[in-house]
Amino acid sequence: MWCCIHGIWYREQHTCDVFPLRSTGDFSISFGVVNRHTGTPCITHKFS
Structure with a gap:
């Protein structure tokens, strides 16, 4: 698992x-999981 x-x-x-x-x-x-071939975007969300 990646973060x-x-x-x-x-x-x-x-x-x-x-x-x-x-x-x-x-x-x-x-x-999420990183797929280097498809270049999965690094989408973040804020939380407290």
């Missing part, structure tokens, strides 16, 4: 877990 943070795809679960804790204010994150 999308601020428009960038990350594969490392550690990064996906830790990033929100280091963020201040509003931040965007979403999870």
Whole structure:
């Protein structure tokens, strides 16, 4: 499973877990599967 943070795809679960804790204010994150061939867009949504 990949996660999308601020428009960038990350594969490392550690990064996906830790990033929100280091963020201040509003931040965007979403999870999804990356398909490099089709260029799946990194779509994020804000949540609190």
